[in-house]
Amino acid sequence: MSSALPRAGAPGQPTLPPCTHQPQHYAGPDYPEVLELRRQYVAPFVFTYYQQPLLIVEGYLQYLWDHTGKRYLDAAAGIATISVGHCHPRVVEAARQQVGTLAHTTTIYLHPNIARYAAALAQHFPQESKLGSLYFTNSGSEANEVATMLARLHTGSFDVIALRNGYHGGSAATMGLTAMSNWKYPLPHALGVHYACPGYCYRCPAGLEYPACGLRCAHDIEPLVAYETCGKVAAFIAEAIQGVGGVIEPPPGYFRTVYEIVRAHGGLCIADEVQSGFARTGETFWAFEHHGVTPDVVTLAKGIANGAPLGAVVTRPDVAQAMMQRLHFNTFGGNPVSAIQGLTTLQVIDEEQLQRNAREVGGYLRERLLDLQRRHPLIGDVRGRGLLQAIELVRDRSTKEPARVETARIHETIKDRGLLCGKAGVYGNVLRFTPPLCITKPDIDFLAQTLDEALGMAKGESRVTSECRRQNSERDTHR
Ligand SMILES: Cc1ncc(COP(=O)(O)O)c(C=O)c1O
Structure with missing residues (x-):
């Protein structure tokens, strides 16, 4: 195979393909x-x-x-x-028109953009998942904060299991969910957060190899739940592919095993798709789908609106209901400009x-x-x-x-x-x-x-x- 591939070695340095855009x-x-x-x-x-x-x-x-x-x-x-793509003409034009018409109202009024966008985004989740209730935020960090709070309210439990090498944001609580030791994080709000083994096969801490390992890393969550959370879990949060952690994807069967253990202890499973979502992984629209699991909550940001500050929490209506116990408000979440950029980005992904x-x-x-x-x-x-x-x-x-x-x-x-x-x-x-x-x-x-x-x-x-x-x-x- 490799001999058919173009190689470097021609005189001079490699050159970029031509581009018609004139800066x-x-x-x-x-x-x-x-x-x-x-x-x-x-x-x-x-x-x-x-x-x-x-x-x-x-x-x-x-x-x-x-x-x-x-x-x-x-x-x-x-x-x-x-x-x-940077400054995709359709996304730019949609934003330009919206900024010139109505840049901001909060969600206390109706606006067609947030409603149409929520419907279009919900349709990109597997039908049987019932992931059809959306809440818009300004960032991935905020989406993960809301998702964690939602899980605590829904389950009545407090403890959250996150993965070593994971990254979930830069706000106080999400820094607590982030176990990247070399980031020198002081973990100020890590109360109730427990870090589990991420399934980093290239550097397996047990020195084992898949599949002979019998998914030791996934089964290790069982004693963690028993001894560290007293058997009661609010949530398990993980990226299907850890981005900041170094593009680490756990082996097949890992998420199925972990989800089963977490659910057996009453917890919800949160998939952080901030980096891996929106068709990036190719075969499926969301990275969790590669693993044959259905999360209870999915968090989104980054590629969601091609550069506009937008995030989202996607869950089932019965889980979203838990937030009725609280008043949660967000000034910019789902504003007409971000929403139209999100909607147009989604349309471009599909149409192109x-x-x-x-x-x-x-x-x-x-x-x-x-x-x-x-x-x-x-x-x-x-x-x-x-x-x-x-x-x-x-x-x-x-x-x-x-x-x-x-x-x-x-x-x-x-x-x-x-x-x-x-x-x-x-x-x-x-x-x-x-x-x-x-x-x-x-x-x-x-x-x-x-x-x-x-x-x-x-x-x-x-x-x-x-x-x-x-x-x-x-x-x-x-x-
Ligand atoms: C997987 C993941 N989750 C959450 C976040 C935080 O998103 P934001 O920077 O929009 O708060 C990031 C950011 O890099 C991320 O990669």
Whole structure:
């Protein structure tokens, strides 16, 4: 198979496929001024990628342009947020018309956009799931907060089980649900949250292999429930594919087993589809569907409205009923502008057959990454589905020592050559590819060729690094 694939190695560097969009001449404040304003006035903990952060000023479909007019292939898409492509003309036009007609009312009045949108979104869930009652929020964090509260109200229990390596948001309570130890989270609101094993087969903590493992990781939830929650669970929350955690998908049967255990103890099962939803994984519209389970609550955001700040909690009417015990109000949730952007995004996904594109072009991306793995020992693992894929880089395939420095270097090198992607994983050694769903096969060729060159360069540098480490350790021994 690999011999049929286009390879790098032609004279010169790989070039991006042609693009008809002409970016405007950027006439805003120059790079040093933006950098200085940002340093002086934006809080220092708002981090940026790259040693010299990029100043991105325009986007069109799968491409971005910086202030100099240089074009990039956006294989990060604002971390899976741009679903149908930057500034997709239909989404832009729908938003423009709505802003010029009525930008805001709260949900205390009726408006057709929220009603039509809720109906259209509900129709994208399996009919038998009864997931047809929607509540709109401004973000994924807020959606997960509401989902957790809903589960506590519905069940009368308090304890929540989340997964290690998971990411559920940056608000106080969702930071508590997020067990990413290297994020230095103080876990201030983790009261009643218990962390279970995520089914990270490449680094199985028990050193077992699927399927001989008998799904030990999933069955480990049973003692956790018995000893840590006194047998009463409000909810289990998980991403079907952990995005920030490094594109980790538990093995087949994991979710079915866990859902059974949680439900036997009265808990609801929450699927966080913030990153993996909206056709990104190709074969199905939602990532949980790959596992043959039906959640009680699903949370959405990011790709939902192609860049507009919108989130949603989707549940069954009987579960939603529990919120009648509380007054919950949200100023911007489901406002007419976000709702029309959400509705139009959904229509574009369907009409432009972007789920099929995610499956086909995502499959091609997978092939190209596997081909790179065969030729570059630095790639320890290739994983993901559709257009949510990743490579985990290791210094040694047998020890799986994370190649953190090499990952950072490759990330920089490919940026210089016009390719943007995300970094992820608890060890910071995963490159994550979550492009807009309209990406094409020629774009993937560019991505693979650019990575190929950067991996080749990193191999040489990695040898130098190992030699330095050896010399340093000899020096230490002689001290
Ligand atoms: C899986 C998942 N859940 C929740 C969130 C939080 O969403 P937001 O940043 O919109 O609050 C994120 C953000 O990266 C995410 O990846």
